[in-house]
Amino acid sequence: MARAALLGRLASRIRWQVATVRDLREETAETRTLVLDVPDWRGHLAGQHVDVRLTAEDGYQAERSYSIASAPESPKLELTVEHVPDGEVSTYFVEDLLVGDRFEVRGPIGGHFTWRVEDGGPLLLVAGGSGLVPLMAMLRHRAARGSDVDARLLLSARRLHEVIYRDELAALGDVGVSITLTREQPDGWQGFGRRIDAEMLEAVGPPPASAPRVFVCGPTGFVEQAADLLVALGHDPGAIRAERFGPTGG
């Protein structure tokens, strides 16, 4: 039998499961973390995502995909959702959802944009805005496992108050966290204050010679720019894993 047919036959269908909202955390004015209880969750790898399905009272349904924010070691499944203007699902999640509400999830999905401590490092994570979510799952996984893999994070955000997980980022200890604020920097800001460029990526390191595993996530334009710069600096294109989200989302 062809290998593909075999794969298809052996794999069981990933089923829809009911998720119950146990807690809601406001990360920024536009971003919220949903802490979910999913009985019999089959576990996930840092970097994977889930499909979600909402059902309205009249039976209307909408599906979207969201990155998982929590570490595989976390007892609860967490999604961090950014409000997309006019997005029917993200607006519901960020503005209307209450503790105790239920919806469906299906996953985990994705076998490429993932990292496990066993995969080793060094690790270079480059995030644009809420593209930080799956990368945070990797850093939380690293912390939960007590790993000392060399890890660097470069986060690009417009303004400081738009940075999600701010306190947690500051407490990450041995992770090299660099933040660039592209629109507005507070007085006394010590981080970068411009759009991502080659000089910034070199300063963040690790150098291409140390062959880091690179994960880039953010809006399309950001990822295109960051990945092009990384390739130009000499990073192996095959070692750069990218995840892009368009302006549409929902």
Next chain:
Amino acid sequence: MPPISRGFGARRRRPEVDPARVPPGQYVVRDFPVLSAGPTPHTPVEEWSLTIDGAVDEALSWSWDEFLALPSETFTVDIHCVTKWSKLATTWTGVSVDTLLEDVSTEAEYLTAWCDGGYTTNLALEDVTDGRAWVVHDFEGDPLESEHGGPARLLVPHLYFWKSAKWLRGLALTIEDEPGFWEAAGYHNRGDPWQEQRYWGD
């Protein structure tokens, strides 16, 4: 019975599209999102070629100019991405895979599309013949941008869009069906959006 999300649906989008054109679990977008697993390759057309090889009696190859000189078609189709967006009425110009395979003699029933950047995807020959697939170089009348797969990409609109490989450089015909990049990483081997064949086991 799925749980009802109290209060959901009040902000429902009611796009003016024929619901019969939207596969299950999809929603319609107006822009053109980009999805790929790594950096975007930027291959100059002077260095580009398209090859048909693998289980064939004689391999074929076209330079960019030779490829552009092949009979082309302009056509309008709906496209459906496994990440749940669908884009209706997209217009492309390119060469039918039937045209590319016209002089190919093969026992193969499958092919692997391979690309700059290392991406691959597998397809049954019957999914890319009889006017069901093209290698396209223009989108909406303009040369295809590299982030959308330029200089040329495969277009197989009746399957999820990851089958429409960007930065296409060759079609390798195969006797056995060999899972490609996403097909080996949890995504469905065929990917029919109307059957919602998103992941393994669907």
